Amino acid sequence: xxxxxNLLRDPKYTGKNRCWKCTVVNVLLTxxxxxxxxxxxxxxxxxxxxxxxxxxxxxxYLIPGTPWLTxxxxxxxxxxxxxxxxxxxxxxxxxxxxLVEAEAVRPAGDDLVxxxxxxxxxxxxxxxxxxxxxxxxxxxxxxxLGELNSEDVxxxxxxxxxxxxxxxxxxxxxxxxxxxxxxxxxxxxxxxxFDGWDRLSFDERTAVLGGLRLWLDWCPLCDGHVALxxxxxxxxxxxxxxxxGTCRDCGRRVFEVDAPDDGAEVDSA
Numbered sequence: 001x002x003x004x005x006n007l008l009r010d011p012k013y014t015g016k017n018r019c020w021k022c023t024v025v026n027v028l029l030t031x032x033x034x035x036x037x038x039x040x041x042x043x044x045x046x047x048x049x050x051x052x053x054x055x056x057x058x059x060x061y062l063i064p065g066t067p068w069l070t071x072x073x074x075x076x077x078x079x080x081x082x083x084x085x086x087x088x089x090x091x092x093x094x095x096x097x098x099l100v101e102a103e104a105v106r107p108a109g110d111d112l113v114x115x116x117x118x119x120x121x122x123x124x125x126x127x128x129x130x131x132x133x134x135x136x137x138x139x140x141x142x143x144x145l146g147e148l149n150s151e152d153v154x155x156x157x158x159x160x161x162x163x164x165x166x167x168x169x170x171x172x173x174x175x176x177x178x179x180x181x182x183x184x185x186x187x188x189x190x191x192x193x194f195d196g197w198d199r200l201s202f203d204e205r206t207a208v209l210g211g212l213r214l215w216l217d218w219c220p221l222c223d224g225h226v227a228l229x230x231x232x233x234x235x236x237x238x239x240x241x242x243x244x245g246t247c248r249d250c251g252r253r254v255f256e257v258d259a260p261d262d263g264a265e266v267d268s269a
Contacts, residue, residue, distance in 0.1 A: 026056050095211035102194035104186075104212060114215040118189065125185035126220045138184035139164050142209070143191070144202030145171065155180070160253065172206055175253040178220035182254070183209040185220075213255045216245065224249025 030052040038045025096112070099105045104122075105112040129138055135155035139145070145166060155164045162180045164172040174180040186209050191197045200208070217226050224247040231244055244256040 022060070023056060027053075030056065095208050098190075098194060098196075098200075098208050099212055101196075102190050104190065104193065105215065118193070121189050122182075122186055123218070125188050126181055129181050129185050130221065135180070138180065139172075141184045142172075142187045142202065142205055143198075144200060144205045171202065175256055176221075178247075178252050179213060179254055182213055182216060182220040186212050210255070214245070214257065216254050219247035219250060219252060219254065221252055222247060222250045226254050 030049065033052065034045050034049045037048050096105075100107075100112070102118075103115050104118045106115050132138065136153045139153065139155055152167050153164070155162065157163075157177065158173075160176060162174040162177045163170055164180075174183065183206065187197075187205060190208070190212075197205070218224065219226055226245045227248050229244055229246060230241060242256040245254040246252070247254065
């Protein structure tokens, strides 16, 4: 019986790929629809509730074609709330202030550049982690999640991305294992250079580390040169142009950020 139900599941929009914000919206739509129908016929309302919840659980969405519909018709401001589902958010000025205070970056005219001593130590730590097999230990290096029992933590590849879960709940996502290594290594260096590091939550730390990664000009996995390029990527809710940092030698992604508005310039980190 379970196998038959499992055939109904759409892995593209369920499990680790489920967008929980989209799920919340679909559940709210279900409750509104059920309330309207139940006001006319209680039994029919109950049937609709069961079928709709089953559809959301197995397929990810209530209305067929939801991903396309939201991209096509939902206002851009609402789509921005959905974002990339699960990535940490932080104010750029906060990220910048942490990196400047930690002397990870320093002013150079009107710009900020990576501090050479920090770069040297960061690169050494990345190379130390490169051959490590215990990814859970590197997740501990990022910190901010309390005590982690290895049995409750998984750090696995999901397509090209790298995903960390604790007790079955996704807590972090990186564009590649190289990005994960870079963040774990940077966390080790930052905790020695920034007094407030232990007061930052996991989401705040990953936001700072993701911001720092924009200065990477070498690949954490092969030391190749990271080049910038613009491309279009899709989440389940929207299509967005991004500026991506990709290794020219091994082709692995190091970072990606939303592309600036037309007419704005992108500076290579």
